[in-house]
Amino acid sequence: MDSVSHLSSNNSYWSFVSHLDFWISLILAIVSVYYSYRSFKEASAAKEAAINAATTVKIQTITIELSEIIQHIDKLDPKIDFTNARDLLNENNRRVRRLIAPFKTSPEYLETINRLAKALDDAKMALESVRPIGNSDDIVNLSVYHAVESHFSIISETLAELMGLFEKRTIKI
Amino acid sequence: MQSDYLNNIRTIIKKTKEKKLKWKRQNPTTLFYEIVDSKAERNIISIQKLKEGRSGLGQDKYIFNAINSGKEVVVNLTAALDVSWVDTLIGGEGELYSLLKELYNVADRSIEREGIDFLDDLINRL
Numbered sequence A: 001m002d003s004v005s006h007l008s009s010n011n012s013y014w015s016f017v018s019h020l021d022f023w024i025s026l027i028l029a030i031v032s033v034y035y036s037y038r039s040f041k042e043a044s045a046a047k048e049a050a051i052n053a054a055t056t057v058k059i060q061t062i063t064i065e066l067s068e069i070i071q072h073i074d075k076l077d078p079k080i081d082f083t084n085a086r087d088l089l090n091e092n093n094r095r096v097r098r099l100i101a102p103f104k105t106s107p108e109y110l111e112t113i114n115r116l117a118k119a120l121d122d123a124k125m126a127l128e129s130v131r132p133i134g135n136s137d138d139i140v141n142l143s144v145y146h147a148v149e150s151h152f153s154i155i156s157e158t159l160a161e162l163m164g165l166f167e168k169r170t171i172k173i
Numbered sequence B: 001m002q003s004d005y006l007n008n009i010r011t012i013i014k015k016t017k018e019k020k021l022k023w024k025r026q027n028p029t030t031l032f033y034e035i036v037d038s039k040a041e042r043n044i045i046s047i048q049k050l051k052e053g054r055s056g057l058g059q060d061k062y063i064f065n066a067i068n069s070g071k072e073v074v075v076n077l078t079a080a081l082d083v084s085w086v087d088t089l090i091g092g093e094g095e096l097y098s099l100l101k102e103l104y105n106v107a108d109r110s111i112e113r114e115g116i117d118f119l120d121d122l123i124n125r126l
Helices: A002-017 A020-074 A082-103 A107-128 A143-172 B002-017 B085-089 B095-124
Strands: B024-027 B030-036 B042-051 B060-067 B073-080
Touching: A020 A082, A020 A143, A082 A107, A082 A143, A107 A143, A143 B042, B002 B073, B002 B095, B030 B095, B042 B095, B060 B095, B073 B095
Parallel strands: none
Antiparallel strands: B024 B030, B030 B042, B042 B060, B060 B073
16 A cells, blocks of 8 residues: 555656746856846946945045045144134144044054054143243243144154045055 | 353352342243342343253253343243263263253242241141
8 A cells, every 4th residue: 555655756756847937947047046146246236336435425525525634734823722622623633633533443444543643642641741831922932832843743744644544545446 | 152141040040059149930931030239130040941842852052141121131041952872871962051951940949948847837737
């Protein structure tokens, strides 16, 4: 009895496999899986390209902002007083730190970014050394310039270096 | 020319030590002495101490200015310790640097002394 049922199921299997419909549907299934995979790969590549393009545009925008900051800092007036120097430093300190924040974890920018952050801290410290006492801020009117000029120059140089690194990345892409 | 300036600075140091010059502090690193002439015009001499280098750990730099009543800088002398630490140890500072450093220290002490005297006077009156 058992051997009879086994024989009949074996027969139905072979009859199913030998049927043309089975092979057509199998081939169609394989082809559709292949095209799905290809579509997935292309979509991934397109997504990566879109991210790279967006990053490039973002970096170009940042580079333009950094060049504006450099121009701003380079125009340091020798007769600048403490209040204006403090405002100039605070404004640019905020802008620079905001712009470089997303790149703090990138190894290729890390060293330059650390030097830049240190230069900003040094400039702040130098400015503190000329904080006016009483109402005598404008008597020796070059004292603020003398104190901060070299630090602003270091900030400007380091920003230019960072811009160069950003431009290098843009060229690679 | 340089030696004339050096002599002038020596004179200023001497007069400061004799308490003939009353120095004031514009900010923590800039000291000045103001001479108001008969036309009420203000002429100023100043000495500023700066830290060269990063994070305030660098070497000192001194800037001496003489400013006329029109706020023009007539004399500007700058001296930085531009020698190696070995030279510093054996006393290799330049003469201008040494004098400006001395002037700064003497003027700084005179301002501090004045503050202490003022406080002593207040305390004595309590």
